[in-house]
Amino acid sequence: MxxxxxxxxxxxxxxxxxxxxxxxxxxxxxxxxxxxxxxxxxxxxxxxxxxxxxxxxxxxxxxxxxxxxxxxxxxxxxxxxxxxxxxxxxxxxxxxxxxxxxxxxxxxxxxxxxxxxxxxxxxxxxxxxxxxxxxxxxxxxxxxxxxxxxxxxxxxxxxxxxxxxxxxxxxxxxxxxxxxxxxxxxxxxxxxxxxxxxxxxxxxxxxxxxxxxGRPDPFGARLPEFEPLPETERRARAAALLPLLRGLASTDKPQVGHLTDTDVVLDFLASAEHPRLAALGTSCPDHFLRTKVRPMVLDLPPTAPLEQVTERLRELHEAYRADYAAYYERHAEPGSPAMRGADPAIVLLPGVGMVSFGANKQTARVAGEFYVNAINVMRGAESVSTYAPIDEVEKFRIEYWSLEEAKLARMPKPKPLASRVALVTGAASGIGKAIAERLAAEGACVVVADLDLAKAQEAAAGIGSADVAVGVAADVSDAAAVAAAFADAVLAFGGVDLVVNNAGLSISKPLLETTERDWDLQHDVMAKGSFLVSREAARVMIEQGLGGDVVYISSKNSVFAGPNNIAYSAVKADQAHQVRLLAAELGEHGIRVNGINPDGVVRGSGIFAGGWGAKRAAVYGVPEEELGAYYAQRTLLKREVLPEHVADAVFALTGGELTRTTGLHVPVDSGVAAAFLR
Incomplete structure (x- = not known):
C-alpha cells in the first residue's frame, strides 16, 4: 500500500x-x-x-x-x-x-x-x-x-x-x-x-x-527585414532548408530535427536585440544542457535567395564548430570528459523559426521547448533589468561535469534505427503498416504515407505519439503530391533517411481483357509512383549528405511468369530494374537501394482484400479463403508469407548489419523455385 x-x-x-x-x-x-x-x-x-x-x-x-x-x-x-x-x-x-x-x-x-x-x-x-x-x-x-x-x-x-x-x-x-x-x-x-x-x-x-x-519592448525595435514570412511561405522555406541543416547538425552524430515557428520565437527573431541575447546563451542548467551554451543564428533575412542562405549556413556551421571547440579547449581540464560534439542543438532562422536537434524526436522537441523557456526568461529579465546569465566557466563545469557524464552513461543503448527517419508508402494497412510498425519498434521515426489521409493518421496514432509516427497523404502517381508528402516528413522530423516503396494495387486479368486504362493505372501507381518517390527521396538524402536506404517491395512476379497477370507482373519487373538502376546511380552518395520479392501475402493485405484475392483464387481454382494455404503449399518451406515477414526483411536490409549491400533483391516467398534469382 x-x-x-x-x-x-x-x-x-x-x-x-x-x-x-x-x-x-x-x-x-x-x-x-x-x-x-x-x-x-x-x-x-x-x-x-x-x-x-x-x-x-x-x-x-x-x-x-x-x-x-x-x-x-x-x-x-x-x-x-x-x-x-x-x-x-x-x-x-x-x-x-x-x-x-x-x-x-x-x-x-x-x-x-x-x-x-x-x-x-x-x-x-x-x-x-x-x-x-x-x-x-x-x-x-x-x-x-x-x-x-x-x-x-x-x-x-x-x-x-x-x-x-x-x-x-x-x-x-x-x-x-x-x-x-x-x-x-x-x-x-x-x-x-x-x-x-x-x-x-x-x-x-x-x-x-x-x-x-516590465517595459513593453524588452527586445528592442522590430527589424522589418526579419519579419516572419506568411505561414505557407515560411513552411516551404523551412522544408527547403531542413535537410541541409539536419546534415550539418549530424556532422558528429545523427540527429532528428524539430521545427518551432510559434509567435514567441518569430517575434524574438524579428527584434533588434536577438543577436546580442542569443550570443549570451541560456543560463539555467536544465536549459543549456539541452540547448548547448548558445545557438547558431542565421544573419540573413528570410527573403534572401535560397542559394545564398544555404551557403551562409555552411559558413556559420563551420564557424560554430570552431567556436565550440575553442570553448571546450578554454575550459577543459585533464580529467574532463571528451568533447561530445561541436554541432549546434539550436538553429535560429529569422522569419522562419527555430530548428532544434536531438538523438530522437522527443529530445529535439524538448530542446526547442527549453529554448522557448530561455526566450521567455530573456524577455522577463530584459524588461526590468539586463539579462545576465551565469558565465561561460560555470556553464562548462556543468556541461562537462563528471556527474552529468555518469548520467549519460546510465541511458539505455539506442535501438538499431534510432535517429533515422523512415517514410513508407501505402502504409495504412497490410504490408506497409507492418513495415511502419517494425521500423518504429526498432527506433525509427516513421512517416505513414497513404492515399487515404485519415487512415494514414489512424495507423500512425496506433504506432505511437507524434514523436514516433505521423500520417501524411500521398498519391504516389502525382509528382506534386509526392513532393508535398516529403515536405511534411521533413517538417515533422527534419529529413528522411529510409524510404520504402510499398504503395500498390493489382489488376488480375488475361491479356485480352486488360484495358489500356488498367495498364496505365497499374504503371502510374507502381512504376511511375516508385520513380517519383525515389526521386524525391534522393533529393532529400543528397542534400542531407548522410546516405540512406531506398527499399522496393517488388514481387516474385518480377522474375516469375504467372497466368492472367500481364499488367501487374510487368510493372513489378519495372520496379525490380529500378532497384538496379538506382543502386548504380546513387551509390556515390552513400544511398543503398534494395528490393524485396514476396510471394502472395494474403492475410492482412489491402490488395488481396480489395478483389485481387478473389481473382487469383479463381485463376488457381481454389476458394478465396484457402488462397494463402494454396500459395504456401506450392513453396519449398510450405509456409505462408505474412506482412510481418516482409517487414522483417526490410529491417534486415536497413538495420545496420548489411552496410555493404546494394542492388540486391531478397526473396521472401518461402521458396518458390521458379522465382530463384539467376
Missing part, C-alpha cells in the same frame, strides 16, 4: 509539472519527508522521498522516486569534505537509500534533505529564472517579495547549495522559499498542500511583478 505521504507528493508533483509556467519538462524536483515502518525492525523510520534523476514532474510515479533514510542523509553534513570535493557526496547518497529499487538520487537531493521542512519544491519557472538571471536579481527579488523569499547567489547544484539554502531558510523563518541566482526557485512548507501553494505564490508573484514593472 502506498504511503499517504507519497500519494500527496505525487499529486503535488503532477499538478505542478502539468503547467509549463511552473517548470520545464523533466526540470526541477520535489520531495516529502515522513515516516514508514522499517521492515527489518518493525519500528518507525524517518524517510525522504524525492524525485530521482531524469524524471519528469508532470508524469512522475512512485518508481521515479528515490527513497532515503533522513537521519543518514543529514549525517552527511558531519563528513562533508568541502566544496572542492562535493561531487563525492552523490556517491554517498547511495549509502542512505532505504529498501530496494527506486530511482537514482539526483544532484539536488541535498537541497531537499537539509532544508528543515517536511516538503520542498525546486522548480524552473520562466518568471523565477527571469529574476534569477537579471543583473540586479537580488534587489529585484527583495522588491518583488520583500522578506518572504530570500536570494541565494549562484552556486552549482550540489551539497554546498543544499547547505546554503538550509542556512538561509533557518535564518529567515518568515521565508517560504528562495530565488536561486542564475537557476530557478525553491519553496518549502510543513504540509504538501502549503508547499505547493508557496511554489505557486512565488511563481505567480514573479509573473505579476514582471507584468507590472
Amino acid at each position: 502506498t504511503n499517504p505521504v507519497v500519494s500527496e507528493l505525487l499529486q503535488r508533483s503532477n499538478a505542478l509539472g502539468a503547467d509549463p509556467r511552473n517548470t520545464n519538462y523533466a526540470g526541477g524536483n520535489t520531495s516529502a519527508a515522513g515516516t514508514d515502518t522499517d521492515p527489518v525492525t518493525g519500528q518507525p523510520v524517518e524517510l525522504l522521498w524525492v524525485k530521482g534523476s531524469g524524471g519528469d514532474l508532470g508524469t512522475l510515479t512512485e518508481p521515479g522516486l528515490a527513497v532515503l533514510r533522513l537521519d543518514r542523509l543529514r549525517a552527511l553534513v558531519d563528513v562533508y569534505p568541502g566544496v572542492d570535493r562535493e561531487d563525492e557526496m552523490v556517491a554517498a547518497f547511495d549509502f542512505c537509500l532505504h529498501g530496494r529499487g527506486g530511482a537514482a538520487p539526483s544532484i539536488d537531493t541535498a537541497m531537499h534533505g537539509l532544508v528543515r521542512a517536511a516538503h520542498v519544491d525546486h522548480l524552473h519557472p520562466d518568471s523565477g529564472i527571469a529574476l534569477a538571471t537579471a543583473a540586479d536579481g537580488e534587489e529585484l527579488t527583495r522588491r518583488c517579495f520583500g522578506d518572504r523569499v530570500v536570494w541565494v547567489p549562484w552556486r552549482r547544484p550540489g551539497f554546498q547549495l543544499g547547505l546554503d539554502i538550509a542556512a538561509l531558510a533557518e535564518a529567515n523563518p518568515q521565508a517560504i522559499g528562495a530565488v536561486l541566482g542564475g537557476h530557478g526557485i525553491t519553496a518549502w512548507a510543513d504540509t504538501s498542500e502549503q508547499c505547493g501553494a508557496n511554489s505557486l505564490e512565488i511563481i505567480r508573484t514573479a509573473e505579476a511583478f514582471l507584468a507590472e514593472h
